[in-house]
Amino acid sequence: MSHELKPCPFCGSTYVRHARSYIECMNNHCMAFGPNGSTPQQKFEAWNRRVSSASIAGEHRTAEYWKAKHRARKTEIERLRKRITVAQANAREAHEVLQLVAVQVGGLLACMAHGVQISPTAFDEARDAVRRASELAANMADESRHG
Incomplete structure (x- = not known):
């Protein structure tokens, strides 16, 4: 045989x-x-x-079937890698914004606790930091929905 x-x-x-x-x-x-x-x-x-x-x-x-399947998987992997890169950049930006919010709001609370007069500029800066954090959170949520 x-x-x-x-x-x-x-x-x-x-x-x-x-x-x-x-x-x-x-x-x-x-x-x-x-x-x-x-x-x-x-x-x-x-x-x-x-x-x-x-x-x-x-x-x-056929070999062509498997090659096409392999190309499709590689394309999907590349798409996911790009999403991960964007998510990592968003996470870094979110961390920076949250640190800014913590500093701004923390400073205001410390002043208030000690009876220190707070300037309108300090309130504006704190409000802007919170607004930026809120916008960033909304953008990140929108990106995750539309991926």
Whole structure:
């Protein structure tokens, strides 16, 4: 009997090989392996007897199918990386704004606690810091909804 291996019964890839104790599909998206056998001949025969799930469904997944799937995944990963970068920048900005709010409002509260006269400019700066924090929070919420 021949040692020629049939395509993978799961993905249809012809890139299959005999490993030490089993046959394996080398398609990175499939990675099917088996069956075990005492001799290489038994493993080859068992692999070649498998019924193809792709042929049952009436389709074979070609290399082009897997390449397209890989490209789509890479595109999705890149999109997610960009979203992470934006989220990290937003988090840094939010941290800075919250520190500013804490300083401005904290200063006002300390003055009030000690009965110190507070200038209108100090109130305006504190109000602006709180407004900026509120706008930033709204923008971040909007970005997360529209991703």
